[in-house]
Amino acid sequence: MYGKNDSGRHFNFITQSRFLTIPNITLSSAFDTIYLVPLHGAISTYVDDTLNAGDAPFLSSVHNILKNYSTHRPDHGSIQFAGICACSDDAGVHCDAGPYAFTIAALPLTPPLSSPFADPKSLHFLAAKLFWVGPVARPDIPTNATQLANMPSPTGADARRANDTLATLIRLPITLHYPKLDPATLQASVFADYSGSAVSPLPKRQVGFLFALVDASHRFFLLHSASHRPHRVCRGSCAGELLALADAVAAALDVRLLLQELLSRRIPMAAYTDSSAAYDLITSFKDPTDMTGKNDLFMLRRALLDGTIRALHVVHGAQNPADALSKPTFARPAPNDALNEALSSGMLRPLIRAHTTSADYRNAPRPRAEA
Known part of the structure; x- marks a missing residue:
């Protein structure tokens, strides 16, 4: 938790009771941070962050609750967080990791690549950066990142593999699409x-x-x-x-x-x-x-x-x-x-x-x- 006197935690408890004033809303039996009105919309909360989606009456009810908090700044359409971009249009939602990839620096390589890598921590740090993008926008990346992060004694060849993975992230941009399904x-x-x-x-x-x-x-x-x-x-x-x-x-x-x-x-x-x-x-x-x-x-x-x-x-x-x-x-x-x-x-x-x-x-x- 963060904030003075666990302010985020207290905010979460306060808003929980207010969300329950929305007509027909219930707490999901699958996740205790999600409230929903069947066939109309849902609210997901994490400390003092909320994500909501639904029809116009549902969104209006959520807005009437959140407008009482000056700490909230609603984001609509396109959102960027930690380099990951998400945008929405009539076709659905799309996630892209392009801006994030360009902020990552490749590892310096020193031959021979078969020798132990001089700075294993930097390799593991790069693997962690690569892993961040996987669950959100690039499911093809975490396998490499997991293997590289668990290398007990990495070599220069492993560092080159990490650089190759980073190059793939930049050279072959992939956007995750969330289309509207039947x-x-x-x-x-x-x-x-x-x-x-x-x-x-x-x-x-x-x-x-x-x-x-x-x-x-x-x-x-x-x-x-x-x-x-x-x-x-x-x-x-x-x-x-x-x-x-x-x-x-x-x-x-x-x-x-x-x-x-x-x-x-x-x-x-x-x-x-x-x-x-x-x-x-x-x-x-x-x-x-x-x-x-x-x-x-x-x-x-x-x-x-x-x-x-x-x-x-x-x-x-x-x-x-x-x-x-x-x-x-x-x-x-x-x-x-x-x-x-x-x-x-x-x-x-x-x-x-x-x-x-x-x-x-x-x-x-x-x-x-x-x-």
Whole structure:
């Protein structure tokens, strides 16, 4: 908290009670900082900052509350914060990291690049700067940043990789688009991938996933992406794939609940993996040989059984956009281009090899118990 005598904290408590005076407003059961009126609008609060969106009557009610505070300066249309730009128009909202990238300086390189880097802290500092832009505007960057930040003994080659990542940020500008989708055909799509094996060093193992809101036209906008080390040891790649998919589904549940509260309708979820082994385990009744993935497997089976996941799909590895979140660009083999293609085209339509729906799984014949 900041401000004299925790002023921001007290401000937050005061405004909470005033927001509740808006007709039919309720506190979201998914997030305790979000208030909403179903089908009309929502308010998100963080200490003394608020973000609100909705129809004209809802916004008018919020304005009548906030106008009593001279500390608030409303921003509309285009907003820039810490170098990240967000603008809105009739097509939707767009986020861009262009101005931020030009404020970052590259690292000095001294040959030979195979020798230890002279200033590891500066490399980790650059990785942290790169990571900042990822969750907001460049989901293709955090994988590199995470790998570089976790280098225990970086070399000059690692510093060059950091500079290459920065150059990519500047040379290939990508704008995240949040278009207006068809509310009647919305679906939450979850993609997950894992990179690593039983013999891979821990810094080289990576979990990556994303989830997006998609409509029948296959237009989408990204709700969340993640790229990080696995939070527990996976003895094999299949257990890692199960962990990544379970993490992705778990991360999507709260956001989906919020959207369902706001739209007053159920939003189905589809999960995608490029691991045939993980898909076969989830859709069968086999026990895993690698017990480190047992809990994730049972969680995913339960989600498919009760309809939390409406359908589970296995896609071609070249079509999985989460691949770029589990492998850095300097990995060999390099990640596919599915994520960049999706971000550039605004369309998310992977090639599906096989799928199982919740209804199919519930009605599948169970194996007979042995006598």
